[in-house]
Amino acid sequence: AQSVTQLGSHVSVSEGALVLLRCNYSSSVPPYLFWYVQYPNQGLQLLLKYTSAATLVKGINGFEAEFKKSETSFHLTKPSAHMRDAAEYFCAVSAFGNEKLTFGTGTRLTIIP
Amino acid sequence: NAGVTQTPKFQVLKTGQSMTLQCAQDMNHNSMYWYRQDPGMGLRLIYYSASEGTTDKGEVPNGYNVSRLNKREFSLRLESAAPSQTSVYFCASSQMDRDQETQYFGPGTRLLVL
Numbered sequence: 001a002q003s004v005t006q007l008g009s010h011v012s013v014s015e016g017a018l019v020l021l022r023c024n025y026s027s028s029v030p031p032y033l034f035w036y037v038q039y040p041n042q043g044l045q046l047l048l049k050y051t052s053a054a055t056l057v058k059g060i061n062g063f064e065a066e067f068k069k070s071e072t073s074f075h076l077t078k079p080s081a082h083m084r085d086a087a088e089y090f091c092a093v094s095a096f097g098n099e100k101l102t103f104g105t106g107t108r109l110t111i112i113p
Numbered sequence: 114n115a116g117v118t119q120t121p122k123f124q125v126l127k128t129g130q131s132m133t134l135q136c137a138q139d140m141n142h143n144s145m146y147w148y149r150q151d152p153g154m155g156l157r158l159i160y161y162s163a164s165e166g167t168t169d170k171g172e173v174p175n176g177y178n179v180s181r182l183n184k185r186e187f188s189l190r191l192e193s194a195a196p197s198q199t200s201v202y203f204c205a206s207s208q209m210d211r212d213q214e215t216q217y218f219g220p221g222t223r224l225l226v227l
Contacts, residue, residue, distance in 0.1 A: 009153065036218075043117070043203055043218035044156075090155060094214070100171075101216060103155040 002027045002093045006104035014112045019063075019078040021107050023091030026072065033074040034092040034101065035065055044090065050074060061085070086111045115139055117219035119204050125225045126194045134189040134222050136204030144207045144214065145187035146171075147179060149200040150221075156203065162187055194226045 007022040025031055033050040048059025055067045061084075065076045076089060091104040120135045138145065143164050148156040148171075158171030162181040176198060178190045187206075191198060201223050207216040 034215075041221075043220045044205075045218070046215060049215065100158065100161065103157075105153055105155040 002031060002095050002102050004033075004091045004093050004102060004104040006089075006091050006107050008107055009105065010108045010110065012110040012112055013081045015083060016080050019076070019081045019085065019109065021076040021089050021091075021109065023065075023074045023076065023104060024072050025074060025091075025093050027093060027095060029095045032094045033065075033067065034094075035059065035063070035074075035076050036090045036092060036103075037061075038088045038090065038106075040087070047076070047089075081109075081111050083111050083113065085109060117204055117206055117217055119202075119219040119222050121222060122220070123223045123225075125227065126191075127227050128195060130194050131190065131192050132194065132224075133191075134202055134204075134224075135186070136188065136219060137186045138204075138206040138217075139185065140206060140208065140217065141184070142206035142208045142217075143184070145181065146205040146207070146216065147177070147187070147189045148203045148205065149173065149198075150203060151200050159189065159202075191224075194224075196226045198224065199226045200224060 003026045005024045035047040036044040038044050048057045050067045058064045063078045088106045088108045090106045092101045117138045146161040147159040157173045160179040162168045165184045180188045203221050204219040205216040207214040
């Protein structure tokens with residue numbers, strides 16, 4: 001079985017500051033990992049995904065995530081936050097790259113002007 | 114391409130009423146899903162369909178039924194709505210991309226059961 005834990009249901013950062021959203025996973029098999037973003041009153045949009053090709057994954061809007069097997073982590077980062085990054089972010093895991101995703105509980109990111 | 118579309122966008126029901134949430138995708142994807150999103154709980158899978166003609170239960174299927182009408186459409190039915198089914202419902206479809214499925218989501222349906 002797979003699961004993900006997102007540490008911090010709410011994160012606030014100042015505009016221009018580093019964004020760090022934490023995700024730890026548990027999986028009995030090599031995982032496939034995803035980050036999705038949800039803007040207010042919208043559906044989820046894929047930010048990036050880890051497919052075992054490279055441990056550092058670059059996504060849209062300047063976000064990236066690093067897969068660390070030793071720490072069972074897949075934290076999402078962005079060097080400089082923008083106001084438009086305010087949203088809820090979800091980490092998700094699937095096994096064998098199949099279709100069933102297990103989501104974390106989400107982290108709401110607030111950007112302080 | 115419209116991607117994944119859902120109707121209605123918002124619905125209010127009384128306890129015991131029934132309704133069907135509609136979902137359609139125009140990306141020729143084989144797999145489709147229904148999730149519910151509740152505060153502090155992330156997204157939980159209700160049902161999914163790996164291909165036309167097949168459906169399987171997810172994590173929280175009780176109180177719901179689904180129909181994979183054809184490759185494009187996947188509907189979710191509440192036969193007798195309960196206040197516990199107040200939620201935001203998302204439909205998704207997926208395609209294989211470099212040996213892995215990537216899911217694409219619709220805009221959601223907000224359901225309030227009184």
